[in-house]
Amino acid sequence: MPLSLNVRLIEAVETGPEVNIKRLIETGASPNARKEFTLRTVAATEGGGTQWKEETVEFESALALAILYGREGAVKLLLDDGANVRLSHRVETQRGGTVTCRGYTSDCSRRDGTLPVDFKGGVVTLNHPRLFESIHTNVKLEPNIEIIRLLLASGVRVTDVELDAARQHPEPEFLRVLVSHRRGPVLNNVTKTAENQEGAGAAA
Structure with missing residues (x-):
C-alpha cells in the first residue's frame, strides 16, 4: 500500500530535500500533518493473564519537526503554506478513560544540548519496548535565529519561558529579538526615538 501524502511529508521534513516538501503540499499533503505513532505491548488482564494491546495516536506536527531538526527552509515552506504555529500537542487515546503517566515534562534540553525524541519516520511502531x-x-x-524570526512573524507568542531560555544563550541576539517582539512596535518606536534624541544631544 503506498504511503499517504501526510506520511511522506513528515519523512520529507525530517530527512528529505525541500523540493519534496513543496511538491507534497502542492499535491495535497497537509502542512499541519502529524507523525503517526503506534505502541503495541503485552498488558495484564483482570483474570491474571496477558494480552496484546495496541494504541495509535498522532504526535509531532510537521512544523514542530522542522523546528526540532533546525531546517529553516522547511519551516518557511510550511508556514508559507498555512502551517498553524499554535497547533496544540494533545495526545488523545482511542480507547477513552484515563492514562497514568510515570514521567516528567521539561522546557529545556539536557545539559549536553540533546533532547530525546521519537524515531524518524512518518509512521513509527514500537513493539513492547523494555528499555528507555x-x-x-x-x-x-541547535538554536536558529532565522527560524525564530519566521515563527515570530507568523504569530508565535513569547512567554517568560522563552525569555528565560534566551537569557541563558551566549548569543545576545536571541534575547534582543524576543524582547523586541514582546514589547511590540509602539514601545520599540518610543525606545528608538529616545535613543535617537540621546544621540543627537551627545553630538551637539
Missing part, C-alpha cells in the same frame, strides 16, 4: 533507549533517539539542538 529503545523508545527514543537523541537530537542535538
Whole structure:
C-alpha cells in the first residue's frame, strides 16, 4: 500500500530535500500533518493473564519537526503554506478513560544540548519496548535565529519561558529579538526615538 501524502511529508521534513516538501503540499499533503505513532505491548488482564494491546495516536506536527531538526527552509515552506504555529500537542487515546503517566515534562534540553525524541519516520511502531533507549533517539539542538524570526512573524507568542531560555544563550541576539517582539512596535518606536534624541544631544 503506498504511503499517504501526510506520511511522506513528515519523512520529507525530517530527512528529505525541500523540493519534496513543496511538491507534497502542492499535491495535497497537509502542512499541519502529524507523525503517526503506534505502541503495541503485552498488558495484564483482570483474570491474571496477558494480552496484546495496541494504541495509535498522532504526535509531532510537521512544523514542530522542522523546528526540532533546525531546517529553516522547511519551516518557511510550511508556514508559507498555512502551517498553524499554535497547533496544540494533545495526545488523545482511542480507547477513552484515563492514562497514568510515570514521567516528567521539561522546557529545556539536557545539559549536553540533546533532547530525546521519537524515531524518524512518518509512521513509527514500537513493539513492547523494555528499555528507555529503545523508545527514543537523541537530537542535538541547535538554536536558529532565522527560524525564530519566521515563527515570530507568523504569530508565535513569547512567554517568560522563552525569555528565560534566551537569557541563558551566549548569543545576545536571541534575547534582543524576543524582547523586541514582546514589547511590540509602539514601545520599540518610543525606545528608538529616545535613543535617537540621546544621540543627537551627545553630538551637539
